[in-house]
Amino acid sequence: LSKLYPIKDMVGQNVLVTAGPTVSPIDPVRFISNNSSGKMGYAIAEEARDRGANVVLISGPTSLKPPVGVEVISVKTNGEMYNEVLSRYDSQDIVIKAAAVADYKVEEYSTRKIKKSSSDLQLKFVRDNDILKTLGDKKQHQILVGFAAESNDIIENAIGKIERKNLDYIVANDITAKDTGFESNYNKVIIIDKTGKQISLDKMSKRKVAKNLFDEIKRR
Ligand code: CTP
Numbered sequence: 001l002s003k004l005y006p007i008k009d010m011v012g013q014n015v016l017v018t019a020g021p022t023v024s025p026i027d028p029v030r031f032i033s034n035n036s037s038g039k040m041g042y043a044i045a046e047e048a049r050d051r052g053a054n055v056v057l058i059s060g061p062t063s064l065k066p067p068v069g070v071e072v073i074s075v076k077t078n079g080e081m082y083n084e085v086l087s088r089y090d091s092q093d094i095v096i097k098a099a100a101v102a103d104y105k106v107e108e109y110s111t112r113k114i115k116k117s118s119s120d121l122q123l124k125f126v127r128d129n130d131i132l133k134t135l136g137d138k139k140q141h142q143i144l145v146g147f148a149a150e151s152n153d154i155i156e157n158a159i160g161k162i163e164r165k166n167l168d169y170i171v172a173n174d175i176t177a178k179d180t181g182f183e184s185n186y187n188k189v190i191i192i193d194k195t196g197k198q199i200s201l202d203k204m205s206k207r208k209v210a211k212n213l214f215d216e217i218k219r220r
């Protein structure tokens, strides 16, 4: 019943969600990107919408249908996502960064296609924006939630990110866990708050993870 008639406990709240990967173009035909289906971020956007929030979803390239009733803004690069997120930040109540943002971009984009030659190709990658850290540094009234996909030392790494990026919550997941994470409709996560309190959720649908996350934010 609660699925058919979700409690509208977020009416009037402005929620910004990022989802999917970003891409870093190398030349007109090549890019590097991150592994992300976008499913977790889209599920969060849909959950917030169904609870009555005004939702903006800033999405890198995914194969998912844009959710009805959500303002969807499509971006490709880290820089585009940075601009779209930052320009809307002041008016948000909750910002959830589920996107897999590229940490590096090529030092110099080649406007001409790089032709194959008999030698190896060397590219230099330079650091790109840490969008979430910028949001943390500029944080005023917003509740800021990050994601951390880790292969080892999950809790330590995730807590480090809470501190470095001035977050209220981080959702940590173990990318080595079976049948969860990338591409899957399921996820197994630990929600950690800035006091270090941990909530370990069982493996569940990404939509249920989203529900648990908002329930937890509401409880505080
Ligand atoms: N993030 C971001 N901008 C980046 C990198 C990450 O906004 N350039 C955000 C992600 O959307 C996520 C959180 O920061 O919510 C953690 O991302 P992650 O890649 O796990 O952390 P990094 O700080 O990039 O550290 P590392 O990749 O070295 O683990």
Ligand code: CA
Residues within 6 Å of the ligand: 101, 102, 103
């Ligand atoms: Ca990263």
